Amino acid sequence: MYLHGTSKINGQGHLEIGGCDTSKLAETFGTPLYIMDEALIRQRAREYMEAFRASGLTFQVAYASKAFCVQAMCRIADEEGLSLDVVSDGELHTALTAGFPTERIHFHGNNKTPEEIEMALDAQIGCFVVDNFVELKLLNAMAGERSSKVNVLLRITPGVEAHTHEFISTGQTDSKFGFDLGNGAAYTAMEEAKALENLNILGVHSHIGSQIFEVDGFKMAVDKVAGFAIDVRDRLGLTFEVINLGGGFGIRYTAEDTPLQMSQYVGAIADSVKQTFESAGYPVPEIWIEPGRSMVGDAGTTLYTVGTYKEIPGVNKYIAVDGGMTDNIRPALYGSKYEAILANRANEAATEKVTVAGKACESGDKILWDLEIPKAETGDLLAVSCTGAYNYAMASNYNRIRRPAVVFVADGQADVVVKRESHQDIVVNDVIPARLAKKVEAAKA
Ligand SMILES: *Cc1c(COP(=O)(O)O)cnc(C)c1O
Secondary structure, three states: OOOOOOOOOOOOOOOOOOEEEHHHHHHHHHEEEEEEEEHHHHHHHHHHHHHHHOOOOOEEEEEEHOOOHHHHHHHHHHHHEEEEOOOOOOHHHHHHOOOOHHHHHEEOOOOOOHHHHHHHHHHHOOOOEOOOHHHHHHHHHHHHOOOEEEEEEEEEEEEEEEEEEEEEEEOOOOOOEEEEEEOOOHHHHHHHHOOOOOEEEEEEEOOOEEEEOOHHHHHHHHHHHHHHHHHHHHOOOOEEEEEEEEEEOOOOOOOOOOOHHHHHHHHHHHHHHHHHHHOOOOOOOOEEOOOOHHHHHHEEEEEEEEEEEEOOOOEEEEEEEEOOOOOOHHHHHHOOOOOOOEEOOOOOOEEEEEEEEEEOOOOOEEEEEEEEOOOOOOOOOOEEEEEOOOOOOOOOOOHHHOOOEEEEEEEOOEEEEEOOHHHHHOOOOOOOOOOHHHHHHHHOO
């Protein structure tokens, strides 16, 4: 496992994060356990903010909270001066109850319900990222009912799609998100939005993908967005104040991944924005970006206890841990790769190659393949790195497995930020209708 942030192997050969021995964390909080390196989260936030400050542009760095949305994380985002993206009433509620400044909240999503829009209007959030024509009209009408004017960005599909090292330019993008640029929907949307009196159009939004390792896709998006901005100014007399270029900055999960520094992504975007707009005689707009994965991904480590193991001679060796697809669905969902070590025997040489399976009733419940580690015994601790993004956020109660606790570690201190679910939590929303309750009682008697 690649040691980064505050992770290190201590004198006892144990993995230590944020000055906390993971063996002690397991003892105190139990496993599975999500451990978040608070200093590393703050470092990532500062890298983005400082790179933008250095660029001289006006900017907002909005943390895409969907990657890991809990109240303590909203507090850190606020303290670090980030803005916050939410995509549901649940994320919005989390931000509001954490006291996140509402003017820095941006609401995304391709199907915001009237109830969600109402909640966001009540909270007077900073900006709605409008996704489609239905929402455009609904938002205008709902803002009109309370005689308020709301800030909007229109999400456009720029016809650039980026995945890791490749990016493709597509004529017409088949996407559930946004107004298509190529087929003219984006222009029509701007025209309609301009005529709607309760919307204050700040500009446009574009998000080209996730886990991107190159700057070319972002540069191409800047080009397309700038072309659109110029077109809209010339034909509609509307000048954008804000260009939001989305998230998608890649992180290192395994040695195969080769991300750039945050400052390289930001530098390339800033240069490209300045050049493109200045050369068109267009006032350089404010730039917003929305990193999710790269803000929290590599700060997370999941700690498991090894339970059973088995060998199928000549075929495979399995070790099973006390979590799995319920706390990390990404390997099963996308074939995502991770690195791991035995946290309590971190200096020992690898002697075998194993598949790490979870405990759910699915053959596909695996979180690592071909992992080289020392021979694991029942009770050993397995630490899987880079699980900070889209792990807790996507956790489920499949098999009625309880979701793990999350702790923040820093300077030798560990604080629970999400409690482990209890058995009671598992049934808390269950209701037994009266006619069935009788049978329960009869069965008990
Ligand atoms: C998911 C998403 C992000 C964050 O993406 P990451 O790859 O986690 O950085 C940002 N903006 C939008 C609109 C998204 O859908």
